[in-house]
Amino acid sequence: MKREELPSSMGPVACIVGARPNFMKMAPLLRAFSAYPQLPTLLVHTGQHYDADMNDKLFADLHLPAPEINLGVGSGSHAVQTAEVMRRFEPVLDERTPSCVLVVGDVNSTLACSLVAVKKGFPIVHVEAGLRSFDRAMPEEINRVLTDQIADRLYTTERTAHGNLVREGVDPIRIRFVGNVMIDSLLAHRDSARSSESTLSACGFDPALLKQASGYGVVTLHRPSNVDQPETLGPLLSVLREVSEKLPLIFALHPRTRANIERFELSHVIHTDRMIMLPPQGYLEMLGLVSGAAVALTDSGGLQEETTALGIPCLTLRENTERMITVEQGTNTLVGRDRDAILRGINEVLQSGGKRGRVPELWDGRAAERIASDMSQWLAQRHSRVDA
Numbered sequence: 001m002k003r004e005e006l007p008s009s010m011g012p013v014a015c016i017v018g019a020r021p022n023f024m025k026m027a028p029l030l031r032a033f034s035a036y037p038q039l040p041t042l043l044v045h046t047g048q049h050y051d052a053d054m055n056d057k058l059f060a061d062l063h064l065p066a067p068e069i070n071l072g073v074g075s076g077s078h079a080v081q082t083a084e085v086m087r088r089f090e091p092v093l094d095e096r097t098p099s100c101v102l103v104v105g106d107v108n109s110t111l112a113c114s115l116v117a118v119k120k121g122f123p124i125v126h127v128e129a130g131l132r133s134f135d136r137a138m139p140e141e142i143n144r145v146l147t148d149q150i151a152d153r154l155y156t157t158e159r160t161a162h163g164n165l166v167r168e169g170v171d172p173i174r175i176r177f178v179g180n181v182m183i184d185s186l187l188a189h190r191d192s193a194r195s196s197e198s199t200l201s202a203c204g205f206d207p208a209l210l211k212q213a214s215g216y217g218v219v220t221l222h223r224p225s226n227v228d229q230p231e232t233l234g235p236l237l238s239v240l241r242e243v244s245e246k247l248p249l250i251f252a253l254h255p256r257t258r259a260n261i262e263r264f265e266l267s268h269v270i271h272t273d274r275m276i277m278l279p280p281q282g283y284l285e286m287l288g289l290v291s292g293a294a295v296a297l298t299d300s301g302g303l304q305e306e307t308t309a310l311g312i313p314c315l316t317l318r319e320n321t322e323r324m325i326t327v328e329q330g331t332n333t334l335v336g337r338d339r340d341a342i343l344r345g346i347n348e349v350l351q352s353g354g355k356r357g358r359v360p361e362l363w364d365g366r367a368a369e370r371i372a373s374d375m376s377q378w379l380a381q382r383h384s385r386v387d388a
């Protein structure tokens, strides 16, 4: 069906989630849309993430409704996963004729659903558009660049995203700076975050470790560039072990990382009672762990933003970031896998509390409201054009 042939009745906004970092972005959007009767929604889960602790727990914590459709694609190579989402999403568009397809972030599901939508003439809305690491070896960078090229409405979290998009030829008329929906979720749930002590106890660990004067650090690690080769994962874990001698560390282990630690026989490196390994955590548990930490060490995109919003220093275990605003204005420092830089960062935290920053413009908990308000007008205009 071509764009001009779309039916004139307004279908639902097809809201796509696939992987864990999508859930906290979609939750405030669905809440905001519910205030607009003209923006009915259809929640579609691609099934990219499927384990209970990567999925169900977060849905419950974020009060996300059960998806109306689950495509059940599961894991696979990039090609297989992307192709499977595309194959299974196409009939959804045929049957439900949504008013538009709304995608968030930069995971494979984001790009896959966007590709299906553009070829069938459905407008695409991209939330968190225009972020660039300028590192094309990152699968997410490819997903970002391509999704933005074919999106009709692009909502950005920071002002530099606008320049990135315009440089790539995106018409500025399509771009709106609205703020950060991930921070909407953080602010909405901050008061109900679970304490670090209760999270540790629930996982069978003695929370006494948290009582040390220095506090503790929280670690997440899952980027293929950090965890997929033994010659990178091994030394990185050794540095983290060194860090743990100064500051106890709590890991929330992504299944990819856990599997690779076992596969590469690296379990002995992390075998110390100063490094606590937890399974992937729920949203409220993670929020509590991060809020109570002296520092976060991470390669996650979301955590770089959350620590900046919370004012907690963050050492990002990457050479680059698509979220430079967290470095320029927030509490983030890029340290890569450089032992000296990591230890320097930790010493700074121990001596002076670490890097301080400010909360970026419009990271105020109201980004989803701005998006819903703008979308209701934008879709009404499109609708009247199709009808005319």
Ligand code: UD1
Pocket: 019, 020, 021, 048, 049, 050, 051, 054, 075, 076, 106, 107, 108, 109, 139, 140, 222, 254, 255, 256, 259, 301
């Ligand atoms: C994906 C996203 C990444 C995001 C991350 C958050 C892409 C390209 N990557 O990476 O941007 O930061 O999610 O977690 O979309 N697995 C399970 N259970 C699950 C899901 C995955 O065990 O519920 C394991 C499987 O072995 C799978 C591996 O994790 O092969 C990787 O999962 P995948 O969805 O391909 O990528 P992530 O590394 O999670």
